[in-house]
Each structure stands twice: as structure tokens, then as C-alpha cells.
Amino acid sequence: MAPERTPPNESARRFRARVEYDGTDFFGFQAQPGVRTVQGELEAALARLSNGERRAVDGAGRTDAGVHALGQVIGFTYTGRLSAEELGRALDALLPADVAIRDLRRAPTAFHPRFAARYREYRYTVWNGPRSPLRERTALGVRARLDTAAMERAGSVLEGRHDFSPFGAADQNPVRTVHSVRVRRAGSLVTIDVRADAFLRGMVRRIVAVLLEVGRGKMDETAVREALAARAPALGGASAPAKGLCLRRVVLGRRTGEAYGDD
Amino acid sequence: MAPERTPPNESARRFRARVEYDGTDFFGFQAQPGVRTVQGELEAALARLSNGERRAVDGAGRTDAGVHALGQVIGFTYTGRLSAEELGRALDALLPADVAIRDLRRAPTAFHPRFAARYREYRYTVWNGPRSPLRERTALGVRARLDTAAMERAGSVLEGRHDFSPFGAADQNPVRTVHSVRVRRAGSLVTIDVRADAFLRGMVRRIVAVLLEVGRGKMDETAVREALAARAPALGGASAPAKGLCLRRVVLGRRTGEAYGDD
Numbered sequence: 172m173a174p175e176r177t178p179p180n181e182s183a184r185r186f187r188a189r190v191e192y193d194g195t196d197f198f199g200f201q202a203q204p205g206v207r208t209v210q211g212e213l214e215a216a217l218a219r220l221s222n223g224e225r226r227a228v229d230g231a232g233r234t235d236a237g238v239h240a241l242g243q244v245i246g247f248t249y250t251g252r253l254s255a256e257e258l259g260r261a262l263d264a265l266l267p268a269d270v271a272i273r274d275l276r277r278a279p280t281a282f283h284p285r286f287a288a289r290y291r292e293y294r295y296t297v298w299n300g301p302r303s304p305l306r307e308r309t310a311l312g313v314r315a316r317l318d319t320a321a322m323e324r325a326g327s328v329l330e331g332r333h334d335f336s337p338f339g340a341a342d343q344n345p346v347r348t349v350h351s352v353r354v355r356r357a358g359s360l361v362t363i364d365v366r367a368d369a370f371l372r373g374m375v376r377r378i379v380a381v382l383l384e385v386g387r388g389k390m391d392e393t394a395v396r397e398a399l400a401a402r403a404p405a406l407g408g409a410s411a412p413a414k415g416l417c418l419r420r421v422v423l424g425r426r427t428g429e430a431y432g433d434d
Numbered sequence: 435m436a437p438e439r440t441p442p443n444e445s446a447r448r449f450r451a452r453v454e455y456d457g458t459d460f461f462g463f464q465a466q467p468g469v470r471t472v473q474g475e476l477e478a479a480l481a482r483l484s485n486g487e488r489r490a491v492d493g494a495g496r497t498d499a500g501v502h503a504l505g506q507v508i509g510f511t512y513t514g515r516l517s518a519e520e521l522g523r524a525l526d527a528l529l530p531a532d533v534a535i536r537d538l539r540r541a542p543t544a545f546h547p548r549f550a551a552r553y554r555e556y557r558y559t560v561w562n563g564p565r566s567p568l569r570e571r572t573a574l575g576v577r578a579r580l581d582t583a584a585m586e587r588a589g590s591v592l593e594g595r596h597d598f599s600p601f602g603a604a605d606q607n608p609v610r611t612v613h614s615v616r617v618r619r620a621g622s623l624v625t626i627d628v629r630a631d632a633f634l635r636g637m638v639r640r641i642v643a644v645l646l647e648v649g650r651g652k653m654d655e656t657a658v659r660e661a662l663a664a665r666a667p668a669l670g671g672a673s674a675p676a677k678g679l680c681l682r683r684v685v686l687g688r689r690t691g692e693a694y695g696d697d
Contacts, residue, residue: 193567239568263565271565302526302534304456305502305680309568417568 183250185282188259188275190230190243195308195414196269199236200243209234209270213245216265220258221251231284231421232291235373237413239309242292242420244284245272284421290350292366292420295379295411300359310360311415317386319356325385325395326352326363329378337398337405338378339371347371354382361386364419377404379411446513448545451522451538453493453506458571458677459532462499463506472497472533476508479528483521484514494547494684495554498636500676502572505555505683507547508535547684553613555629555683558642558674563622573623574678580649582619588648588658589615589626592641600661600668601641602634610634617645624649627682640667642674 190213198206202214213228231244253261259275266272298310299317306312329349336345350366363382365375381398384390384406390398398405453476461469465477476491494507516524522538529535561573562580569575592612599608613629626645628638644661647653647669653661661668 191567193570241568268570269567271567273564301536304454304532304534305504305572307456307531308571 183248185246185248185278185280186255186258186275187244187246187278187282187284188262188272190245191241191271191273192239192243193269193308194234194237194239197236199238200230200232200234200240209240209243212266212270213247213262213272216262217247217249219265220253220261221249224250226250229283229285231288232370232418233372234416234418235376235413238416238418239414240418243418244288244421244423246278246282246284246287284423287423288369289422289424290366290368291370291418291422292364293370293375294417294419295363295365295375295415296417297361297363297383297415298359299356299361303359308414309417311412313361313383313386315387317356317361317383318388319354319361319386321388321391322363322382322386323352323354325390325392326354326365326378326382328392328395329399333399335371335374335399337401337403338381339374343371345371347374352378352382373410375416376410376413377406377408379415380409381405383411446511448509448511448541448543449518449521449538450507450509450541450545450547450550451525451535453503453508454534454536455503455506456532456571457497457500457502460499462501463493463495463497463503472503472506475529475533476510476525476535479525480510480512482528483516483524484512487513489513492546492548494551495633495681496635497679497681498639498676501679501681502677503681506681507551507684507686509541509545509547509550547686550686551632552685552687553629553631554633554681554685555627556633556638557680557682558626558628558638558678559680560624560626560646560678561622562619562624566622571677572680574675576624576646576649578650580619580624580646581651582617582624582649584651584654585626585645585649586615586617588653588655589617589628589641589645591655591658592662596662598634598637598662600664600666601644602637606634608634610637615641615645636673638679639673639676640669640671642678643672644668646674 192209198208200209202208202210210228218225226248228245228247255276263272296310298306298312302312329352332348334345335347348368353364355362363379455472461471463472465471465473473491481488489511491508491510526535559573561569561575565575592615595611597608598610602608611631616627618625626642
């Protein structure tokens with residue numbers, strides 16, 4: 172096979188890639204002046220490979236401060252001469268230890284991960300036992316035994332196309348389709364997997380706050396149904412801590428390609 | 435039932451407990467002046483509950499800097515008035531986020547975890563795939579595909595009672611009994627579990643360094659057999675990085691009680 176032809180320097184190529192990060196030491200995905208963000212690190216690394224020219228690196232989900240990702244998807248334009256494989260390796264080599272890039276490949280010129288995403292999967296991890304230092308960064312510790320069967324039943328109330336205003340920010344179109352809410356236990360480890368076409372800001376963590384109340388026996392399925400129908404924030408807007416949340420997978424639309432996510 | 439009688443202030447009671455820690459930010463278990471150690475944190479917390487009187491907190495294994503533990507066992511003497519349950523809760527509350535204490539209970543006066551331990555189990559974790567920020571603290575990343583079947587065969591060569599000088603420090607009795615070496619793969623995750631009556635200093639990490647060479651196809655079973663028989667350090671004393679290592683479980687002798695370890 173002939174080697175990939177190096178494009179001339181001025182040609183702009185669009186790429187997409189999967190990004191994993193430990194969100195602990197980031198002020199979230201989205202770049203903001205004066206703080207450390209995942210987007211900021213990605214754009215800085217890309218600029219170093221682009222003669223210092225800074226270009227936007229778009230993400231499929233704007234994860235909050237402290238939220239992790241295994242399968243964030245990014246899209247960006249690159250004007251340099253490296254091949255896709257070289258660019259993937261070079262970017263990964265320039266990134267700090269808490270962000271990694273992989274599966275970099277060409278994308279259509281108009282590719283934007285937010286609009287190309289068909290659905291997203293988040294996992295919330297609870298360590299349902301005594302304080303565990305080795306799970307400190309990636310799980311919420313809850314000592315009292317959670318009733319995961321009740322949580323699973325309450326979660327299924329949220330499935331389907333609903334107005335999720337009680338679980339989200341007020342300035343967005345609040346109608347979303349939640350494909351599934353799964354609550355599983357393996358020993359002391361409890362995982363809550365939520366899949367939806369898209370999420371309102373803070374939505375997963377607000378859903379988890381409600382499901383934890385159910386697990387503690389303080390709310391039931393009916394109360395969750397009422398909370399969903401109410402015009403006020405559920406639990407007064409209570410939100411589960413960021414550290415337990417991870418964007419596991421973003422599945423792109425048929426036109427733009429396959430799933431990106433957890434191995 | 436009658437409540438536990440509070441012992442008089444001057445009575446010294448012996449306790450044992452299980453300790454979990456994220457070793458990343460510790461200079462190992464053993465207290466040393468001027469650096470942060472697990473033993474130092476435990477002794478400081480105990481002293482705060484003992485009118486400032488400092489007493490030794492002994493561990494079953496002196497894990498190195500960066501090595502983690504799920505099931506370290508400690509023994510110590512306490513002269514205060516708290517019940518066992520109160521003491522366990524109070525100590526845990528005083529410890530930093532990266533150390534936790536649990537399952538605290540009374541022990542015989544002569545109890546010392548190092549001598550009471552019947553065997554220890556260590557796990558070494560390898561992330562056999564692209565760089566993974568979420569596993570950065572607790573697994574060694576190895577990109578090239580490891581031959582785990584070959585590693586398992588080579589590991590079995592080490593099982594039994596041997597002179598482990600090629601895998602340990604020179605100043606200890608080098609004869610140890612390795613009960614088992616198990617190498618398992620689950621997707622990109624490779625775990626190496628080693629169980630022995632006791633370990634020489636640095637022994638697990640030196641064994642892992644050799645097994646990784648086998649996994650990469652650079653050594654075989656026969657070479658491991660020769661390394662074990664040799665009078666020189668295996669691989670010139672090469673050692674796998676600390677961050678992948680975790681003391682999972684310490685099983686105490688029949689007289690002093692049951693296993694302490696991973697849930």
C-alpha cells in the first residue's frame with residue numbers, strides 16, 4: 172500500500188478522538204480563563220503541534236468539575252502535516268498524566284461531537300460500605316446499606332421521553348429521552364448507569380441524589396413519579412457529588428460512525 | 435445485655451484492625467522522620483486519643499513508598515477509656531482521606547501482626563492497553579500485549595519453598611514459601627496474585643518484573659527457573675513500579691483469628 176500522502180501545510184483536516192480523564196484535578200471539561208480544564212489541556216497540546224495556532228477542541232459532553240470520563244468524544248480541526256496516527260501519538264505524548272487521547276481518526280468537515288452524538292452513557296459509582304481510600308477519587312461512599320431493588324424500580328420511572336425540568340437547569344429545552352436507568356450491586360459496589368439521547372446540565376447527579384434517597388428508604392417510586400411531574404427542582408435541587416460520575420460512552424450517529432467508549 | 439464495662443484509665447488493652455490506604459502520597463508504611471508514612475498517621479491519630487502519649491502501631495507488612503493496601507493488619511496497645519467500637523470510629527474519623535481503619539477488635543496481649551500472620555496476599559495490577567488516566571494511580575500501564583498464559587506458567591515455577599535470594603534483599607533469611615502465583619486477564623486488565631507465608635523486601639515487585647519480561651516474550655519458563663537457581667539478583671535487581679502493587683489480605687494464624695482482607 173502507498174503511504175498516506177502528506178497534505179500541504181495549509182490544508183485543514185477534521186478529526187475526532189476518544190478522551191479519558193481523571194476529573195479530580197480539573198475544573199471540568201469546558202475551557203475557562205485562569206483554571207485547569209480538560210478542553211484547555213487538549214487545545215494547548217494541539218496548539219503546540221500547530222505552530223502555536225490555537226483552535227477549538229469540541230467535546231460531546233461538558234462534564235462538570237470533578238467528573239471523570241472514559242469515553243468523552245472530541246472533534247477538532249488540524250492544519251499541520253502529521254498523519255492521523257502520528258497526530259494521535261503526539262497529542263497523547265503532550266498531554267498530562269490525567270488526560271489521554273486515543274482512537275484518533277478523520278471526521279467529516281462538519282463533524283461536531285455534540286451534534287453527532289446519538290446517545291450518551293454515564294455511570295455513577297457508589298461504594299456502599301466503610302470509608303475506602305482506594306475508591307476515594309472515583310466513588311461516593313455511603314455507609315448505610317442501600318436498597319438497590321427499590322432504586323432500580325424508581326429509576327425505571329424516569330425512562331422515556333419526559334420534561335426533565337425538575338432534574339436540570341432552567342435555561343435549556345428540558346425534554347430529553349432517557350433510554351435506561353440500571354442499578355446494579357456487586358458486593359459493596361453499587362453502579363447506576365443512565366443512558367439518554369442527551370442530558371440537561373447536572374441531570375445525572377440530580378437523578379442520582381433522588382435514587383440515593385430511595386435507596387435509603389426516604390423516598391419511593393411514587394414520590395419519584397411526583398417529583399418528575401412537579402414544576403419545582405426535585406429534592407430542592409440536591410445533587411450527588413461529582414467524583415462518583417463518569418461519562419462512559421458516547422455513541423455517534425449512523426452517518427458519523429461507531430461507538431466510542433469503555434473497552 | 436450489660437454494656438461493656440469501661441476499663442480504668444491505666445489499663446492497657448491490645449487491639450488489632452484492618453487498614454486500607456492509597457499509597458500514592460505516602461513514603462511507605464514504616465514511620466520515618468520528616469516524611470509522611472501510614473504508620474506515622476496511625477500513631478498520630480492514636481496519640482490524639484491517648485492524651486498525646488505516643489505508642490507504636492505495628493503492621494503485618496512494611497509496604498514500600500507508593501504501594502497500596504486493602505487488607506493491611508495492625509496491632510497496638512491503647513490505654514484510654516473508649517470501647518473497641520468507639521475507638522474504631524474515633525480513629526477512622528481522625529485519619530486523613532487516604533487511610534482508613536476498620537474491623538477493630540481486641541487482641542491477645544502479645545499480639546503482633548507480623549508474627550501472627552499465617553500468609554499474605556499481594557496483587558499487582560497491569561493495565562495492558564493504551565494509557566489510562568483513571569487507572570494511573572493503581573495500575574502499571576503496559577501497551578504491548580502480554581502473553582498471560584506464559585506468565586502463569588512461569589509464575590508456577592516460583593511456587594513452593596525456595597531460596598528467594600535472587601528476588602530479595604541480601605540481609606534477610608531468603609527462604610520463603612510461595613503458595614501460589616496466579617495471572618489472570620479480564621479485557622485489558624491483567625492481575626498477578628502472589629500468596630506466600632512471608633515476603634522478602636521488594637520480592638513481589640521483583641517477581642512481577644520477571645513475569646512482565648516473560649509476558650513480553652523476552653524470557654521463558656526455563657529462564658525463570660535458572661534465575662531462581664542463580665546466586666545473582668534476577669534481571670539485575672529490576673523491580674516493577676510500586677503503584678501497581680496492593681497488599682490485599684493478611685491471614686492470621688489459627689490462634690489469633692480469621693482472615694483480614696478484601697470484601
